[in-house]
Amino acid sequence: MHDNYPSFPGFENVSLEDSYVLDIAVHPGVLTLKLDLLLLPGHPRYGTPLPGERACFRPATVVFSSVRDLHWTGQGVIKPAIDASGSADFGSVDSLARLEASYKIVGDWGEINLQADAPSLSIHPAPTA
Numbered sequence: 001m002h003d004n005y006p007s008f009p010g011f012e013n014v015s016l017e018d019s020y021v022l023d024i025a026v027h028p029g030v031l032t033l034k035l036d037l038l039l040l041p042g043h044p045r046y047g048t049p050l051p052g053e054r055a056c057f058r059p060a061t062v063v064f065s066s067v068r069d070l071h072w073t074g075q076g077v078i079k080p081a082i083d084a085s086g087s088a089d090f091g092s093v094d095s096l097a098r099l100e101a102s103y104k105i106v107g108d109w110g111e112i113n114l115q116a117d118a119p120s121l122s123i124h125p126a127p128t129a
Contacts, residue, residue, distance in 0.1 A: 005096040010121040013043035016093035018055070021107060024090065026072070031064040031114060033105075036089070037123065045123050059124040064103065064116040074110025 005011050015038040023034040037060035039046045046056050080088035091108030096119075103119070105112040 003095050003097050013040040020089040022089055029067050033062040035060045061122045062119050064119045067116040070114040072112045078109045
């Protein structure tokens with residue numbers, strides 16, 4: 001499978017593979033991924049990494065709305081990693097691609113196949129140092 005998420009509107013100059021998944025929530029009609037998102041140089045919100053960070057990370061949310069069908073396999077292997085600060089994450093988004101009329105998202109937390117509207121990406125204000 002070939003990642004094509006950089007071609008999605010709003011996903012330019014971000015790296016899901018180097019970001020951290022903080023939460024995944026499924027509600028009727030909506031899939032939400034909360035991320036600590038890595039912004040690449042060239043992104044309009046890119047800035048100097050905060051103290052203690054190796055790159056420019058910002059809190060962000062990916063939302064798939066109007067979900068018509070969703071299959072999530074591999075959920076039984078979900079165990080968050082705990083870093084030195086005590087923060088938990090579920091790894092990264094290894095792959096996100098549109099496949100004809102559906103989307104496929106893969107990570108340490110399993111594989112999600114869904115039919116939905118195009119995802120939206122919201123980047124939240126940077127925390128103050």
